[in-house]
């Protein structure tokens with residue numbers, strides 16, 4: 379039975395809903411029942427995946443940024459960030475100051491959640507009118523191809539947006555681990571905001587001010603093994619609707635791939651590093667100088683993979699548009715419209731993920 383959750387899921391505040399997604403079977407359950415079963419709905423057109431060019435030899439070219447240097451205003455590192463955002467839209471960060479123990483605890487707790495019996499996990503199932511909780515997103519029709527993953531999504535900040543019914547009480551350390559990690563991911567994102575503000579020709583605190591108070595959602599991706607990994611996709615190609623995404627990925631299993639140089643480049647994990655990507659909001663604010671890059675996640679035959687994405691976004695009522703500092707006269711005309719962020723986000727959540735097609739909504743027509 380599907381349940382609707384009204385506003386005020388935590389019984390206190392008015393909490394917005396951001397979208398809906400049709401319920402789908404748990405992929406983890408499909409594999410548990412029969413590791414060789416890959417239902418038709420998950421099998422993508424062969425030419426869609428197999429003809430893709432994968433360029434593992436370029437993995438080591440993905441920029442690595444030292445946050446401790448950025449935070450003390452190191453000019454060389456700042457220029458590296460500029461190059462990372464304009465040429466790649468993706469980078470890894472090291473020396474971010476998050477203790478290894480905090481990273482390990484949040485990974486362990488996420489793994490423990492997915493180890494729970496299906497009946498336990500279903501207590502946190504997404505409601506029919508929201509995308510928080512356990513389930514899938516971007517499923518808008520019965521016919522569409524599905525991703526080989528199960529998800530668990532929580533809005534973490536502002537805290538008044540938390541819907542307590544989706545915050546598991548089991549395992550017991552869940553809430554503490556999520557809170558500790560999320561507040562650190564929030565700090566890291568805000569430090570990056572300062573450097574990006576400067577690169578975008580503004581005062582250090584401008585990007586943060588523009589966000590009002592950042593909204594932060596956490597998406598735990600669980601990718602079960604698949605007996606036909608070259609026929610399924612863990613997460614379909616997409617760009618993130620966020621300002622920035624901070625991704626904590628598995629230290630050993632490679633799955634994330636980014637679009638670059640005409641192919642897909644695997645993002646090889648650097649233990650304890652974080653992957654950061656430019657979201658659609660930065661693309662709009664920078665008038666296209668920095669691009670939100672398409673990425674996808676692939677699965678494999680023998681190893682489960684998990685990743686934890688923290689989406690750092692503006693509040694619903696923030697208007698996004700190219701910054702004055704990024705638009706000048708005839709040479710650099712605005713390439714994007716002005717739009718309420720909440721409308722942009724809801725539109726993208728209503729559409730099946732298909733690369734960057736959702737960004738057409740905010741692009742000016744002659745682009």
Ligand SMILES: O=C(O)CCC(=O)C(=O)O
Pocket residue numbers: 597599613618625627633634673674675684685687
């Ligand atoms: O699992 C990954 O590495 C990527 C996940 C992702 O792109 C997302 O959650 O938006």
Ligand SMILES: [Fe+2]
Pocket residue numbers: 616617618623673
């Ligand atoms: Fe993503």
